[in-house]
Amino acid sequence: MNTIPGRRIIMVVFLIFLLLPIYWLVNMSFKTNTEIVTTMTLWPHQPTLENYKRIFTDESWYSGYINSLTYVLINTVISIAVALPAAYAFSRYRFLGDKHLFFWLLSNRMAPAAVFALPFFNLYSAINLFDTPWAVALAHCIFNVPLAVWILEGFVSGVPREIDETAFLDGYSFPRFFAKILVPLIASGIGVAAFFCFMFSWVELLLARTLTSVNAKPISAIMTRTVSAAGMDWGLLAAAGVLTIIPGALVIWFVRNYIARGFALGRV
């Protein structure tokens, strides 16, 4: 690959720019509130685990993580399950209204969450799903399903058609072909799609907050509670923030070899 002069310096400066704000958050999470408010220290001088301890022992805190992970996982499973057959159909066949349907799906990926906040609230209240992980999981489908279809379509198109034809000649039924041949072939694509569903569901707040009140409240909404009568509890806020970064960081590590292709949505 051909590169540009001074690339090492550019890369290092950019990475520092990315890491510095995150470092500051991590730094603060290990400090006591007194140290945060009274002095400016580049690293914690009296490191404490008190903030993390409070989150892990207080149910109203750690239940937020469980709630968030629950709806993210439900959403990922639903999105991939419905998107797989559709991706195959879009990749292999032409049918009435296929292009319009594809565009309509894409346009839903782009629809602003703010537009749907209020109608979703009405809809999920009406069918008694309000304040359950299912409401958030289904609501997030509006942008994750189209995205999953889009990514998987790219990966299915990378599988030569001859493989389908040979399988059918060998007497494979369609469901069997799908499960035994196609899915293993595009396993990395499914991983990438799952990664993106996870990512967009994990980072979204507006819908998740609007559709929950007590029982299914996501961690990102609980975080706003750190304002109390005694002022902001900065250390606790920072610790909660750091803990929301960790699942993402873990997931990235597992898919690091596919990240680049994945971000191109299987279209390079």
Add this chain to the structure above:
Amino acid sequence: MDKTINQKAWFLVLPVFAVVAFSAILPLMTVVNYSMQDTFGNNQFFWNGVGWFKELLDPSTDLGGRFLASLGRNLLFSAIILAIEVPLGIVVALSMPREGWTVAVCLVILALPLLIPWNVVGTIWQIFGRPDIGLLGYTLNSLGIDYNYVSNEFDAWATVIVMDVWHWTSLVALLCYAGLKSIPDAYYQAAQIDGASRWAVFKAIQLPKMNRVLLIAVLLRFMDSFMIYTEPFVVTGGGPGNSTTFVSIELVKIALGQFDLGKAAALSLVYNLIILIVCWVFYTVMTNAGAERPEKKGAA
């Protein structure tokens, strides 16, 4: 391109259609319904026709003024972040190490901001920029620059823009990197034999190869910045005054804050329509770019 026509494929698409229709068409019909009605409270509605839409598009009314002002701010914001993130993303992609363990490290760090929940992104920058406890705010102020994103409009804008650049440049960079990776080495060798300059290599080989991914990048970045809500809301709350109130923030204020259903619904529809049009333009350009490719190959 040699897809077979098979109407039974609809059965494979049906689950997707059902799921998305449930979450898209049903709620959107509620919105259409609200946008045509007004209420005296108590769930009594009456027909208002296109009244809300007229008000929305008339800058002299309160609603219209707020909508058009936030739309203008949002377009300016989108233009600025695209102008920064796209070139910067290309530069970063070109600066990626060629091989070795550093590649994985760079990729992981680049992807990191993308997986942080949006309100935590807001929180990170809210803390980072505070003059009393944030590294950035503290450093700027001790250097003699009077920086305060809570009271100064310019500082608020600068913070929101730098935050977005921090948050999303990686996306552009990763997309471009994926495009660059797909260029065979033979192209570069050929360029070397021809004695092409670096700039010529960039213009003739790398940029054309990145065309498609750049299009995706611009589309995603435009859309996401056009509907940005959480991050600026956490950092500035739309202020100082209304200076960082973008369309989504305005909409949520009207819909969930004031519970002005009719106004919010009309705003939603116009907002959605703008997005639909932009999306369609991109989609058309993208599919055309895809269709042209094989022809070019044939000609060469």
